[in-house]
Amino acid sequence: xxxxxxxxxxxxxxINEYADLLYRTSFLILRNRAxxxxxxxxxxxxxxxTEMAFDSDNHKRAWLLKVSQNKCKDLLRSHKIRAxxxxxxxxxxxxxxxxxxxxxxxxxxxxxxxDYKYKSVIMLYYYEExxxxxxxxxxxxxxxxxxxxxxxxxxKVKKSYETLHRGGENYGI
Numbered sequence: 001x002x003x004x005x006x007x008x009x010x011x012x013x014x015i016n017e018y019a020d021l022l023y024r025t026s027f028l029i030l031r032n033r034a035x036x037x038x039x040x041x042x043x044x045x046x047x048x049x050t051e052m053a054f055d056s057d058n059h060k061r062a063w064l065l066k067v068s069q070n071k072c073k074d075l076l077r078s079h080k081i082r083a084x085x086x087x088x089x090x091x092x093x094x095x096x097x098x099x100x101x102x103x104x105x106x107x108x109x110x111x112x113x114x115d116y117k118y119k120s121v122i123m124l125y126y127y128e129e130x131x132x133x134x135x136x137x138x139x140x141x142x143x144x145x146x147x148x149x150x151x152x153x154x155x156k157v158k159k160s161y162e163t164l165h166r167g168g169e170n171y172g173i
Contacts, residue, residue, distance in 0.1 A: 022040045022043055022064060039072055062137070065128070118152060132147060
C-alpha cells in the first residue's frame with residue numbers, strides 16, 4: 001500500500017518548483033546545510049502525506065512555506081543548532097543554489113544575523129514578495145505584529161549598514 005496521498009507526478013512537480021525556495025528561506029534562518037536539507041525533506045514528506053486540496057499554486061506555496069517555517073522554529077527551539085557557521089560555507093551554499101552576486105550575499109548575511117522573528121518577515125515580504133496580510137497568515141501573526149517586525153528589522157539592518165559604512169569611511173575605504 002502506498003502511504004503517499006498524492007500522485008508521483010504532482011510530488012515531482014512540487015519538489016521541482018518549490019525546493020529552491022524552501023531551501024533558501026530555511027537556510028537564512030538555520031544557517032546549516034544539513035539541518036536545512038532535513039527541513040526541506042520533512043516539508044515535502046508532510047506535503048506527500050497530507051490530505052489537503054489547494055485552491056491555487058499560491059495557496060500551495062504559502063502552505064509549504066508555513067510548514068517549513070514552523071519546522072525551522074521547532075528546530076531552533078530544540079537548541080540543536082550549532083552557533084557558528086563559517087562565512088565560506090554560507091557563501092558556497094548560497095552560490096550553489098542560486099545565481100547570487102557577492103553584494104547580495106553580503107546583504108543576505110546581514111539579514112542572517114537578525115533574530116528568527118525578524119528574518120522570517122523580511123524573507124517572506126521582500127524576497128518572496130508576499131503582502132503583509134499573507135505574511136501574517138503564513139506566520140500566524142496579526143497584521144500589526146508583522147508591520148512592527150518589519151519596522152524593527154529595517155531599523156536593525158539600517159543600523160548595521162550605517163555601522164559598516166561608517167567604519168569603512170574611518171579607514172579611507
